[in-house]
Amino acid sequence: MDLKRAYEILGVTYKAPIEEVEEQFFILIKSHKTQLETNVDSQNLINIDEVNEAYGTIKEYFEKLEKEKRQQDAPQKSAFRKKLEHILYYYKFHIIAGIFILVVTVVITLSTIEQRQQQAIIDSLPPADLTINIYGQFRNIEKDTLEDNILTMFPEWERVEIKVTTSPIEINSQFDVGEQQISVIELMHDESDVFIVDAFHFSTLIERDIFLPLTFLNENIINDTDNEELFYASIDNEIGEALYGLDITNHPIFIDSNMDPTNRNVVTFHARGNEQENAKKFIETLMN
CATH class of the missing domain: 3.40.190.10 (Periplasmic binding protein-like II)
Incomplete structure (x- = not known):
């Protein structure tokens, strides 16, 4: 399904945020349930299959955007470290600030290493039998x-x-x-x-x-x-x-x-x- 058409079916602005899309999706589901309970004429009944397909299309679009964003953000980690090192040097005579920055740097570094190790483990896993x-x-x-x-x-x-x-x-x-x-x-x-x-x-x-x-x-x-x-x-x-x-x-x-x-x-x-x-x-x- 075309992305623009998916937004039209859900009745939200084209490329509205996922939170708005999900809220409208649940509203349509609830409205459809109410229609069924009140025996609404089939011609006026919400096409729930079309709504589901539209939501799936938009959700897949946002998942793709999120994946692309993670890929774009990955190389920026080294620049972030350089910025931290610069701040640490600038406040080298400010002991309290220096200790705080050092702790933050250590925590971030350990977290990054752990994430890379976890990702390395996932990447090294054999395909599922x-x-x-x-x-x-x-x-x-x-x-x-x-x-x-x-x-x-x-x-x-x-x-x-x-x-x-x-x-x-x-x-x-x-x-x-x-x-x-x-x-x-x-x-x-x-x-x-x-x-x-x-x-x-x-x-x-x-x-x-x-x-x-x-x-x-x-x-x-x-x-x-x-x-x-x-x-x-x-x-x-x-x-x-x-x-x-x-x-x-x-x-x-x-x-x-x-x-x-x-x-x-x-x-x-x-x-x-x-x-x-x-x-x-x-x-x-x-x-x-």
């Missing part, structure tokens, strides 16, 4: 613990990347509305290999054709699994009813991860994943 999106009413997940638990199961893997996308089941506030809408936008661009969702969101997402059937699972594994742990759906008329999800709520990978399910944890196979072979291996291993 598996990416997992934990989607649904989940909060405060100990991702590091969960990643470690998974790597223990797959010692040949070097890295697992987990992201948590919170989407509330019940809407009790405007914050919940915004959180739910943002989760939908993020879902549009997500390319995780595996999804772990609560049962409620499995039933809503399965209709969007973003999951693949688990046809790769050995028939013996399926037969040995309790029927209540198997999630079937009929999406493709040619395939008919097929297995799309598995209940892994009580699996040991969730130990100490603060994964407190609202209504069961279901693992699914994402259609847009990049590491589909590892995704299959992960799901198969969970069921053994």
